[in-house]
Every structure is written in C-alpha cells, then in structure tokens.
Amino acid sequence: MTIAAGKPSMGELQEREHGVGHDYAKGSPHIRHHTVRDRLIGDLHALVHEVIDRNGQCRVVELGAGHGTFTDHLLAAGAQITVTEMSEPSAHLLRHRFQHNPNVTVIHDKDGTAACTAGPFDAVVCISVLHHIPDYLTTVKQLVENTVPGGAFFSAQDPLWYPRRSPLSLGLDRGAYFLWRLGQGHLRRGIATRLRRIRGVYDDMNEADMVEYHVVRNGVDEEALQGLLAPAFAKLEVQRYWSTQSGFMQAVGERVCPPSTFSLVARERRSA
C-alpha cells in the first residue's frame, strides 16, 4: 500500500505517534518484561563482541532508536553507532542525550532512506522497527548491501507473519492485547481501531492504523527475510517467542501460548 498525494507522509505519521514526551516503554514488551529485555540485551552484547573479534571494530547503524534504550547497551558493548529516527522529537532527544559522546551520530531520517546510504557498517540493528516500514524487504536489502564482510544483521520484536499463524495463536495474541488495552484508557480509540480492523478498513490518514504498519500487511514475513538474508550471510538464526504488553499475560503466555513474535540474527556477511 502506498499513501496517496495529499495524505500525511509516513514520517509525519511516525512523528504524530512518537511525538514529544512519547513513552516508548509503555506499549513495549521488549522494554517492560525482563525475560524479553534481558535476552535481547544479551544478544546485542554477544553480537557486538563477535563482530569486534572478527572485524576489529563494530560500526552499527541502529534504525528507529526511539529514545536510545538499546543504544546504551550497544555503546556499553563497545560499538560506534549511527542511530536513525523518523520522528524529529525523538531524534532531537537522542541528539541531546548523546551530544558529548563521540561514538554516537544521530540522523533524523525523514523518509527512511538515509540509513540505507550512510554506511558502510559492520552491523545493522532494528529493534521493534521493521513492522513500521512499509517496504521492509527493500530496506533490509539496501542495508545488507551497506554491510561489510564479516558483519551482521540483527532484528527483534516483530510480529510473526499472520497467514502462517493458527487462529488460536492470533486469537490469544489479540485477546491479551485487548485485555491490556482495557486497563490503559484510550479505550474509545482502541475499540474504534479494532472495529475498523475487523471490517478490514484501514485509514491512511490515521496513525493508529498506519504506524503499526504490520496490521495493514499481516505481520512481518520472517521467512521472506530469511530468504533474503541467507545468500548474504554464513549463519542465520530465527527465534520465535511469545510477547505481549500485559505483565500477567506475558508470564502466563511464556508457559502456555504459541509464539507471536520473532527475532533474527544473521552473522558473518559473505564477501560480495
């Protein structure tokens, strides 16, 4: 789906949803729940160390860094980082946060193309961001072209491709989300969004529909990503896990629910 002329750009929609004072932790299982967050942080440290061992340095591009929750961990692991943000208020905050750190460069990437040409990089990191990008396969392809031999690609916290999931899996996922939403306020917006989705109607003027782009597009196709990355990297691993906003449903779901979300790591970029 493309957004017609006269409609807000994806950058404007991202900015409305991730504006001044946006709380990135509130709706983010990978920040809120220690089981998900600790694994993610461990994976990032391992990745940076491995790339430094192989390439002698680790120049990372981190797409859609939000307020830099994971930038801190990449830095602690020893990376030099270019962070991109489509939301100007978030880019502004990142610039302020890291203004004295020579190892961080911040780019306000208005249309999502700057990251693809800013390299070369030793590693690409996308955390909870691919599902916001309409043509994520093209973006990933361009990022990989800008990754040097020995480098890596890492993404996490994207919803598994809906058409391969069972009705039970989708139902548990949506039910858990709805329960959490009940306790959050914004109930009217939640119900209106839900009704539009049940009717299959998506409003390209409305950030509630367009920013969470995976609902327009049925999740993120982890197998298409694997197919794209496999020729370029010697090692590839996909991890499927349950994640949801509510702490209670996270704890229960980790034991009994089918996976809803995936992370992916590709290692040892081959020579072109």
Ligand SMILES: C[S@@+](CC[C@H](N)C(=O)[O-])C[C@H]1O[C@@H](n2cnc3c(N)ncnc32)[C@H](O)[C@@H]1O
């Ligand atoms: C769900 S938030 C995740 C933020 C951060 N990675 C985290 O996990 O805390 C997604 C972020 O990606 C940004 N974004 C969306 N599409 C983008 C793109 N093509 N390039 C750069 N940033 C993008 C949004 O503005 C938003 O801040």
